[in-house]
Amino acid sequence: MLFANRKDAGQRLAAALADYREKRPVVVALPRGGVPVAGEVARALAAPLDLLFVRKIGVPFQPELAMGAIVDGPQPTIVRNEGVIRRAGIREKEFSSICALEQAEIERRRQHYFGDRGNIALGGRVAIVVDDGIATGSTVKAALKAIRKQQPRELVLAVPVAPTETLEELESDVDALICLETPPVFYAVGHFYNEFTQVTDAEVIAALEAADRDCIAEEKDRT
Numbered sequence: 001m002l003f004a005n006r007k008d009a010g011q012r013l014a015a016a017l018a019d020y021r022e023k024r025p026v027v028v029a030l031p032r033g034g035v036p037v038a039g040e041v042a043r044a045l046a047a048p049l050d051l052l053f054v055r056k057i058g059v060p061f062q063p064e065l066a067m068g069a070i071v072d073g074p075q076p077t078i079v080r081n082e083g084v085i086r087r088a089g090i091r092e093k094e095f096s097s098i099c100a101l102e103q104a105e106i107e108r109r110r111q112h113y114f115g116d117r118g119n120i121a122l123g124g125r126v127a128i129v130v131d132d133g134i135a136t137g138s139t140v141k142a143a144l145k146a147i148r149k150q151q152p153r154e155l156v157l158a159v160p161v162a163p164t165e166t167l168e169e170l171e172s173d174v175d176a177l178i179c180l181e182t183p184p185v186f187y188a189v190g191h192f193y194n195e196f197t198q199v200t201d202a203e204v205i206a207a208l209e210a211a212d213r214d215c216i217a218e219e220k221d222r223t
Contacts, residue, residue: 002161002181005195006033006132009160009180010040016178017128017158021045025126025156028052029207030143031109032199033189034131037160039207041130046218049211050120051204052129052147053109054139055102057095059088069142070099072106077146081138113204127152129174133189134162137170144173161192 003009027047029038035051042049053072059065067084071077078099085095127147134140140157147155157170158178163186167179183192190196 001194002192005193006036007040009132010037012180013037013158013160014041014044016180017041017045020126020128023126025128026050026120026122028127028129028147030054030131032204035199035204035207037132038130039211041128041158042211043214046214048120048215049208051113052143053106054143055106056139057098057102059084059090060094060098066138067095069139070102070106071142071146072110073146076103077142077149079142079145112201113208122147122150122152124153126154126156128156128158130158132160133192134159134166135189137166141170141173144170161189
């Protein structure tokens with residue numbers, strides 16, 4: 001095991017990102033697993049914490065097989081895996097129907113976590129995207145594509161663990177990439193954590209509230 005839990009991974013990742021504190025970044029977590037990791041990063045960098053909702057678009061008869069991904073936003077970003085769509089024989093109407101279902105789930109989660117609160121504008125800011133690890137990278141790639149549309153000054157991807165080949169595929173999508181561990185044999189992200197329990201909605205909301213409190217305190221200190 002490389003990490004005790006997501007908090008441990010977040011603290012270690014925060015140490016690797018220490019130089020970004022003075023750039024006053026926004027930390028963007030991919031919920032739900034990325035939130036505890038990102039919460040530690042946000043705390044260490046005195047940065048606001050935001051969420052970016054990404055949902056895999058699974059093949060109907062094999063939901064774990066991604067034929068695309070959808071990312072939340074004013075104009076949702078849809079990334080298609082044309083090879084999977086073609087091999088699975090998915091028609092456009094079927095693809096659109098599943099997209100609509102996943103978009104509805106994104107909206108449900110947004111309302112639950114945020115209520116009426118909007119996302120933090122990333123234009124001209126340093127955005128640090130954090131997850132608890134990356135396997136194939138399909139959902140992360142969709143997230144990066146959506147954030148790039150907002151024209152951040154710098155786009156950073158920071159994760160505790162990922163396979164080297166996946167990182168190579170993502171390098172062109174970011175301005176900087178920080179990954180603590182790249183195991184030569186990669187099974188699943190959870191394999192590298194001693195504790196890898198499912199993150200609850202309550203934990204996500206608590207992390208957002210804690211980050212808001214920290215940012216208010218930091219602003220008072222600055223003034």
